[in-house]
Amino acid sequence: MRYDIIVVGAGPAGLTAGLYGGRQGDNVLILEKGRVGGKGLEIPYIENYPGYKKVKGMVLIEKMKEQVSPLVDIKELEEVKSIKHENSKFIVTTTKNKYLSKAVILATGTTHRELNVPGEKEFKGRGVSYCAICDGPLYINKNILVVGGGNSAVQEAIYLKSIGCKVKLVHRRNKLRAEKYLQKKLKDLNIPVIWDSVVEKIRGNNSVEEVVLYNKKTKEKKIVEVDGVFIAIGEIPLNKLARDLGVKLDKRGYVMTDEFQRTNVQHVYAAGDITHTPNQWIVACSEGAIAALTAHNDLLRGQK
Structure with a gap:
């Protein structure tokens, strides 16, 4: 042809x-x-x-x-x-x-760029996602962590919040790269942001249960209990x-x-x-x- x-x-x-x-x-x-x-x-x-x-x-x-x-x-x-x-x-x-x-x-x-951290590959489709509109409805009324600081990450956080998910955003810097109107929406919706932190591990049994975060400024680690991790880092x-x-x-x-x-x-x-x-x-x-x-x-x- x-x-x-x-x-x-x-x-x-x-x-x-x-x-x-x-x-x-x-x-x-x-x-x-x-x-x-x-x-x-x-x-x-x-x-x-x-x-x-x-x-x-x-x-x-x-x-x-x-x-x-x-x-x-x-x-x-x-x-x-x-x-x-x-x-x-x-x-x-x-x-x-x-x-x-x-x-x-x-x-x-x-x-989608991957985090390349322990647990990411193991829990793909079982709590790890790269598409809020595809998988978001599975996590209504559940705890979600969105990873990233650009337009895509903030858009996903806003969408997940709008359908009834309990959302937090984690970003490796102390300032978002997303456009100002998206940042305003994030703030208006009271979506918490965990600053200066990166995901070190994703853990669970049959599905995601928690993530280990590392704060780049304080050098401290903390565990956050979540049902899903949505990755939007580029x-x-x-x-x-x-x-x-x-x-x-x-x-x-x-x-x-x-x-x-x-x-x-x-x-x-x-x-x-x-x-x-x-x-x-x-x-x-x-x-x-x-x-x-x-x-x-x-x-x-x-x-x-």
Whole structure:
């Protein structure tokens, strides 16, 4: 099967790339290893996306999918295993098929960074989670510890509190990195913050029962009884496909692009969180649109 553009990833960036490519008349395929939406499905609420005072991530994804689907082919649960460039064509091999394309847009995003502490792996799915909207309802009226200090961690803490969980936030510094409006909400909801502390161990029997915290300032340890630990300490770029293609990465492993979302490899573009621009929905959409427009024009003109 031949396409003009293959988009790898169906988060906000990938869906927007498909939208813009399809509307220009390009034959576009979007491949997604999971469900359409990617990490966008995990966002409890968005309050800074134009046109919406407040909207759930999964609702916005559903609206985007509904808009894009008539214009492009979307294949869910089909992971891309390799991309090779041969004879001016890209051969994209998935877990189910092989496809040819003239251009590729990488919108592979990131995955959750782990704490790498004792008990984390053992209790995944049994008290350790990385997605409040996925697992939060299992912990209503239970004690929850959210780990992190950025937007994601504070958003998760606010969401968990809103559905009836008993929430505390632990952060390794004495100041949050989250946006001010989120910090205000955290304070308004009386969500306690344990400052200058890191999780040293997660313990329990059949499920999580407690964590051991280490205070970096006082050098003291304390045990906090919890039923669940939600980890939101950042992301790791999913860059294997880019690396195998010879795409240039920065020192943190994110794909480097120019202002038109071109990479150093001809007819390979990148958009969204994989490029390490601000992790904002609107930024991902913008980059997806630019990548598709650039790919269309480059193919049309036969330019790099």
